[in-house]
Amino acid sequence: MRTDIIIAGVGGQGVVTAGLLLSEAATIRGMHVVMSEIHGLAQRGGSVSVDVRIGDVYGSIIGRGDADLIIGFEPIETMRAIARAGNKTRVIMNSEKITPVSLSMHDKEYPSNSDLTGMADKSIEIREINAVSLAKRAGSYKSVNTVIIGAAIGLGILPFEKDDMLSALKNRFSGKLYDINREALEYGIDEILANRSVSFS
Amino acid sequence: MIEMSGLNDLLINQPGKKLFLLGNEAIARGAIEAGVRVATTYPGTPSSEVGNVLSELSKKAGLYFQFSVNEKVAIEVAYSSAISGLRSFVFMKHVGLNVAADPLMSIAYTGVRAGLVVMSADDPSMFSSQNEQDNRNYSEIAHIPLIEPSNSQEAKDFLRYAFEISEMEHIPVLFRTTTRVSHQRGMVELGEIEKREAVGFFKSDPANFVALPVNSMGLKEKLVQKMERLKTVSEGSKLNRIETYGSGKYGIITSGEAYNVMMDAVSKYGLDVSVLKLGFTNPLPEEMISRFLREHENVIVVEELDPFLETRVRMIAQMHSIGTKIFGKLDGYFTFSHEYSPDTVAGSLSRIMGFDTKQVSVEIDATALPPRPPVLCPGCPHRATYYAVKRAVKMSNIKNPVYSSDIGCYSLGVYDPYNEADVMIEMGSSIGVGGGFSNATDQKVISFIGDSTFFHSGIPGIINAVHNASNVILIVMDNRTTAMTGQQSNPGMNINGMGDPAPEVSIEAIVRAIGIKYVKTVDPYDLKSTLLAVSGALRENGVSVIVARRECAMIRDDRMRSKKEWKTFQVNPEKCKLCMNCVEKFSCPAIFIEGGKIEIDQNICDGCGVCAEPYVCPFKAIEEVQTA
Numbered sequence: 045m046r047t048d049i050i051i052a053g054v055g056g057q058g059v060v061t062a063g064l065l066l067s068e069a070a071t072i073r074g075m076h077v078v079m080s081e082i083h084g085l086a087q088r089g090g091s092v093s094v095d096v097r098i099g100d101v102y103g104s105i106i107g108r109g110d111a112d113l114i115i116g117f118e119p120i121e122t123m124r125a126i127a128r129a130g131n132k133t134r135v136i137m138n139s140e141k142i143t144p145v146s147l148s149m150h151d152k153e154y155p156s157n158s159d160l161t162g163m164a165d166k167s168i169e170i171r172e173i174n175a176v177s178l179a180k181r182a183g184s185y186k187s188v189n190t191v192i193i194g195a196a197i198g199l200g201i202l203p204f205e206k207d208d209m210l211s212a213l214k215n216r217f218s219g220k221l222y223d224i225n226r227e228a229l230e231y232g233i234d235e236i237l238a239n240r241s242v243s244f245s
Numbered sequence: 246m247i248e249m250s251g252l253n254d255l256l257i258n259q260p261g262k263k264l265f266l267l268g269n270e271a272i273a274r275g276a277i278e279a280g281v282r283v284a285t286t287y288p289g290t291p292s293s294e295v296g297n298v299l300s301e302l303s304k305k306a307g308l309y310f311q312f313s314v315n316e317k318v319a320i321e322v323a324y325s326s327a328i329s330g331l332r333s334f335v336f337m338k339h340v341g342l343n344v345a346a347d348p349l350m351s352i353a354y355t356g357v358r359a360g361l362v363v364m365s366a367d368d369p370s371m372f373s374s375q376n377e378q379d380n381r382n383y384s385e386i387a388h389i390p391l392i393e394p395s396n397s398q399e400a401k402d403f404l405r406y407a408f409e410i411s412e413m414e415h416i417p418v419l420f421r422t423t424t425r426v427s428h429q430r431g432m433v434e435l436g437e438i439e440k441r442e443a444v445g446f447f448k449s450d451p452a453n454f455v456a457l458p459v460n461s462m463g464l465k466e467k468l469v470q471k472m473e474r475l476k477t478v479s480e481g482s483k484l485n486r487i488e489t490y491g492s493g494k495y496g497i498i499t500s501g502e503a504y505n506v507m508m509d510a511v512s513k514y515g516l517d518v519s520v521l522k523l524g525f526t527n528p529l530p531e532e533m534i535s536r537f538l539r540e541h542e543n544v545i546v547v548e549e550l551d552p553f554l555e556t557r558v559r560m561i562a563q564m565h566s567i568g569t570k571i572f573g574k575l576d577g578y579f580t581f582s583h584e585y586s587p588d589t590v591a592g593s594l595s596r597i598m599g600f601d602t603k604q605v606s607v608e609i610d611a612t613a614l615p616p617r618p619p620v621l622c623p624g625c626p627h628r629a630t631y632y633a634v635k636r637a638v639k640m641s642n643i644k645n646p647v648y649s650s651d652i653g654c655y656s657l658g659v660y661d662p663y664n665e666a667d668v669m670i671e672m673g674s675s676i677g678v679g680g681g682f683s684n685a686t687d688q689k690v691i692s693f694i695g696d697s698t699f700f701h702s703g704i705p706g707i708i709n710a711v712h713n714a715s716n717v718i719l720i721v722m723d724n725r726t727t728a729m730t731g732q733q734s735n736p737g738m739n740i741n742g743m744g745d746p747a748p749e750v751s752i753e754a755i756v757r758a759i760g761i762k763y764v765k766t767v768d769p770y771d772l773k774s775t776l777l778a779v780s781g782a783l784r785e786n787g788v789s790v791i792v793a794r795r796e797c798a799m800i801r802d803d804r805m806r807s808k809k810e811w812k813t814f815q816v817n818p819e820k821c822k823l824c825m826n827c828v829e830k831f832s833c834p835a836i837f838i839e840g841g842k843i844e845i846d847q848n849i850c851d852g853c854g855v856c857a858e859p860y861v862c863p864f865k866a867i868e869e870v871q872t873a
Contacts, residue, residue, distance in 0.1 A: 064430075067265060071265055077265065077430075077432065079429070080428065081267060081430060088622045088623075088834075089622060089834045089849075090617055102504070102505040102508040102509050103429070103508070103587065104428075104505070105425070105506060105509075105587060107509065107513065107591075108606045109606040109607075110513075120617065121617070123611070124611055124614055127609050128606070130606055131607070143837035143838070143839075143846075145620050146616050146617065147615050147837075148832065148836060148837045149828055151829065153839060154837070155615070163610065163614075164607055164608075167607065
């Protein structure tokens with residue numbers, strides 16, 4: 045048994061924190077977890093991805109096509125991660141766009157959603173959520189990654205329960221911050237369960 | 246109970262407790278468990294977090310910690326501690342060991358009294374390095390033991406073991422990780438913390454510690470004997486073990502991260518193999534390997550980078566007249582370059598063992614996606630410096646300037662639109678290489694070096710350039726920290742690795758003492774002054790120095806946030822003439838185009854305000870956001 049999760053985004057978006065929270069929820073369940081982290085040159089602004097592997101695994105690298113779930117914090121980075129997806133991979137994509145400098149300096153704008161999602165073949169389903177607006181509704185832009193984690197839990201393919209994630213959040217936040225994150229988690233779960241997220245396939 | 250760790254958890258003495266640790270955090274814990282009293286480093290990814298943790302915990306853990314000026318000095322400081330009877334640990338990235346190689350080769354001869362472990366964090370696939378050299382080879386050149394862990398648990402446990410080996414034969418031990426081991430997070434069961442002497446005493450013994458030829462002759466022979474005796478230890482070591490899956494038809498010999506990716510392939514495809522996993526890899530357990538070879542008709546050596554194990558396994562087969570078929574890199578089944586993945590290893594194994602690898606990946610052309618390489622942060626003072634230098638060079642009508650760069654965040658100046666790195670080789674090279682260009686050509690040479698790199702190994706190059714009458718403009722990009730590796734202290738700062746106040750070493754005083762007359766200090770946020778200082782230097786002969794001093798934006802951001810003094814800028818569309826200078830030439834990641842208009846991302850703008858200066862926006866269209 046194993047669950048392989050790729051989290052992709054832009055440095056500074058909280059990708060590593062999301063990986064730590066997913067890992068912690070799984071360890072609270074007593075499961076074996078291995079996570080990859082890339083440090084160094086990309087302090088901010090570069091592509092960042094983290095692999096979280098739960099269950100019977102050795103190394104921290106998820107094989108091509110093996111991911112069960114891709115959590116994309118940003119559309120372009122989601123598509124970049126989809127290059128590692130397989131036919132069973134589910135995808136959550138946050139709609140927050142961060143324009144790469146490589147486009148701006150050549151006077152180019154961010155590609156349209158359909159241009160981006162149209163790049164992948166039709167076998168893959170992408171669930172898009174506006175995590176920023178939900179995070180703001182929960183009380184803080186900074187709870188964006190908790191909303192996205194909620195959406196992932198809402199898909200029902202993670203090997204732990206909402207309560208495990210609440211315990212993980214409780215270890216990290218207290219008081220009002222915990223309340224905001226609890227709310228953010230619920231909004232994320234609801235968005236998927238109520239089928240309000242947009243699907244591309 | 247299992248829980249996430251705060252740093253202080255690394256200090257608790259509760260054997261059996263489990264923590265979810267980064268490989269480097271586990272190594273720091275291993276040093277604490279081993280009773281290390283002196284730890285030194287020069288920060289370098291992928292080794293940096295070991296130092297960050299030990300720096301933070303040094304006082305509570307009762308150990309002396311130092312961010313040394315460079316790796317050579319780091320190893321010298323750790324060495325004197327180890328020969329004074331204190332367990333000492335020195336760690337660095339792989340290329341750092343090149344800098345430290347000179348002392349390493351000789352301290353192998355003199356040996357140590359208390360344990361000395363030298364860690365090299367190698368970087369296959371060069372995530373943050375200029376090369377991917379395989380430092381296991383240093384153990385062979387220096388004749389010292391080599392230990393290779395595969396995961397966080399082993400990283401901690403094997404480090405303790407390395408100290409035992411070091412003290413067994415009074416020899417420095419090389420402890421080699423790779424990026425995927427240092428930056429893998431996994432469960433670690435803690436062990437007992439050893440209590441050891443905190444103050445050393447050095448008993449003089451010149452015949453052993455003065456590496457004059459007359460002494461070294463005998464020391465070399467002793468060293469070879471030490472390694473000969475350690476062969477027996479390696480034979481019986483628990484770090485070298487055999488695991489069998491299925492009937493174990495094929496034999497696999499492996500170590501380090503290669504073991505992990507190989508095992509993931511074995512479990513994915515249900516392969517029938519017996520695995521000799523090696524953790525003590527110099528000297529190798531020769532008997533164990535020859536038995537393993539005899540027990541298998543086919544043996545595959547799986548290791549990243551150089552055929553370090555493979556050449557030795559083939560040698561053992563030859564010496565023992567074993568006819569087992571051996572597969573590896575030398576016969577072309579595995580590559581010499583880059584880290585392995587479960588896919589690349591499965592591909593190689595399938596060609597040898599003859600099974601089908603399933604390829605089920607989604608069709609997408611990721612190369613069509615806009616690239617997002619690492620960029621200088623919003624507010625980074627280096628962006629302002631690069632912008633001003635480029636302007637000054639253009640305004641001074643300099644044709645074909647040569648930009649000689651160095652190692653740090655500012656290496657990113659190589660990218661568009663700055664293009665201010667024509668050559669960049671290794672730490673401290675900008676000025677030596679720059680001086681060379683000045684001899685070889687008539688071109689104007691501009692060298693860039695960071696504050697930490699200046700101290701690390703830049704100074705000899707400056708002395709060389711001055712003494713040999715080179716014409717070089719040296720721009721010291723002093724952001725008041727060792728930024729790229731995570732903001733460690735350096736000799737230019739008023740704090741040291743223990744967190745204690747420390748004397749600041751003045752860059753200006755050093756370059757003046759070398760005899761440089763044109764020395765200007767500027768704030769890079771002040772584009773006009775920076776531009777004038779560079780223009781002035783372009784008219785000079787000899788070596789001139791501009792210190793572009795402004796603290797790293799990440800440090801400033803943290804302080805401003807905590808003081809709630811955050812401000813941001815926005816574009817006034819009434820005034821913006823869409824000249825595109827800000828996006829095309831200044832290129833801050835916070836500035837982008839949407840719906841044909843220039844916008845500033847309020848979530849990442851850090852309020853430096855450089856884009857609002859007339860040198861970037863001549864129409865004064867960029868304005869501070871006024872909060873109500």
